[in-house]
Amino acid sequence: MTVQEAENYISQVLPALGVNKRRELVRLVYEIAKRDGVAATEILPVSKNLNFESAKKQLLAKRYPVNFKTAPKDRFYLPKLEIDPAQQADLTPRPFYPKTVYVETSVADSELAARAREMFPQARFLETDGKTQVGSPHFSHRLDTLLIHREKYDFLKPCPCSCSAACCGYNLINLGFGCRFECEYCFLQQYQNLHAILLPANLDEFLSKIDGASFRKGPFDRPRIGSGEFTDSLVFDDLTRYSQKIVPFFRKRPHLQFEFKTKSVNIGGLLEAGGCENVVVSWSVNSSRITDGAEHFTPGLSRRLAAACETAKAGYRLGFHFDPVVIYDGWREDYARTVQEMADTLPHEQVAWISVGTLRFSRELKKAIENRFPQNTILDGEFLLDFDGKMRYCDAQRTEVYGFLLPLLRRTFPRAHVYLCMEDPQIVRAF
Ligand code: SF4
Known part of the structure; x- marks a missing residue:
């Protein structure tokens, strides 16, 4: 069902509604039709006594069968449905080969710039003073x-986590901005406002901040720093070769641990x-x-696990992140x-840690996912x-998810x- 079809149907069955009431019903009809693959006439049949209150009640009960009776009504989020086909993600497979490479003058002679010239000889290279706005108007063209x-x-910061969430004491160094994969739930599609791939050429400067810094370690035996x-x-490690410097650096600092998450x-x-x-090399x-x-565009589970086995054989410890766990029929x-x-x-x-987190997102990200992946099924669950x-x-x-997965993982990997x-x-x- 398209947005227009949902709007037409609501106008037909309840023609006198104000803008806000119409907005809520249109969204509910659209979300139910998308999830269940049924026509609007089946979702909200025309009846003589239909009014806004009875329609909304029927639709909420269908859209939120688990939560309808128990959740306060202000926890159902029903914003205007605005889907712009121009924003849809391009899922045509292609290698990462930027059309334009901007290099800031101060790092024009860096190893990273030299490697980019070698790897992308057909790209247009431009020097920039760092003040010029670069990038595409569309997030979907960021790889250009x-x-x-x-x-x-x-350089270095404690993980911002989520306000009021339990903190695991993670520390971050941000080696780059932007990704070539297209995970439907990725927060970057709503967060990244410079639509390009940014890679710092001054890794040494990042590493130089580590020795003087104080770190939280949370419930772990040593502070964890991740990128x-x-x-x-x-x-992008074949291009950046950050791992070539990070591993020897941390080898000399056994009181810390570094995590590559990939x-x-x-x-x-x-x-x-x-x-x-x-x-620790961690796979999602x-x-x-x-x-x-x-x-x-990501490698499937078996390929990730095969890569994990190879890195373990080379002498790294492993981490895994079940994140985001998505609930659907048959998830267990x-x-x-x-x-x-x-x-x-x-x-x-060699498995050091395993984290578990269920799918969560900001309100703005929900809109970005709807626009970029209109056929997604990850939003079909009941989010409050x-x-x-x-x-x-x-x-x-x-x-329910944690009660299932945590004991299973703890039984299977008792040392992690x-x-x-x-x-x-x-x-x-509770866990
Ligand atoms: S791998 Fe991570 S950063 Fe890349 S698209 Fe997926 S969620 Fe985003």
Whole structure:
């Protein structure tokens, strides 16, 4: 069903509605029709006594069968439905080959700029003073532009986590902004306002800040520092070769541990750098329905696990992030299959940690997902406005997921630290 069809139907059955009431009903009809693949006439049959209140009640009960009776009404988020086909993601497979590479003058002679020239000889190279606005007007065209720059301010910071969520003491260095994958739930599609790939050429400066810094360690034996907040830690590593410097740096600092977080299998640099006990290479894992259907251009689960085995053989420890877990019919069986595949494949004693987090997103991100992936199924679940202003499954559904996955993971990988990510402290205490 299109937005227009939903609007036409509501105008036909309830012609005298004001703008806000119409907006809510249109969204509900659209979301139910999309989820169930049924016509509007089946969702909201015409009847003599139909008015706004009775229509909204019927539609909320259908859209939120788990929460309709229990959730306060202000937790259902029903914004205007605005879908612009021009914003749809381009899912045509293509290699990463930027059309234009901007290099800031101060790093024109850097190793990274030289490697970019070697890897992308057909690209147009332009020098910039760092003040010129670069990038495309559309997020979907961000891969057309690469900006190699010198980071001046944002070197090290505690993970911002989510306001009021239980903190795991993570620390971040932001080695890049932008990603070549297209995960339907990725927050960058709403957050990244410079539509290009940004890579800093001054990694040494980032590393130089580490020795003088103080770090939180949360519930872990040593502070953890990671690089995958605004990009995938390894997706561009064949170009950046950051791993070649990061691994030797941390090898000399065993009181810290560094985490590469990835969905890629771009592990050549890590293998060359040689293993390191306090470097953990982590893969985001999921049910194959999500890896294959919602994480576009990423390697599937088996390839990720094969790459994990290779890095473990080289001497790295491993981490895994079940994040985001998505609830749908059959989720338990699918996630159990993923855990089983991990159990059958991985060297258990090298798995350092496994986190679990259910799908959550800001209100703005919901709109971005609807626009970029109108056929998505990840939004079909019941998301409510939550304690931190984000949208989440209700406590009972999240608790059901954690009650299933955490014991299973702890039984399967008894030596790994299994924990919840960005969760309500009360729920964290229960597990
Ligand atoms: S791999 Fe991470 S950064 Fe890249 S698109 Fe997916 S969620 Fe976003």
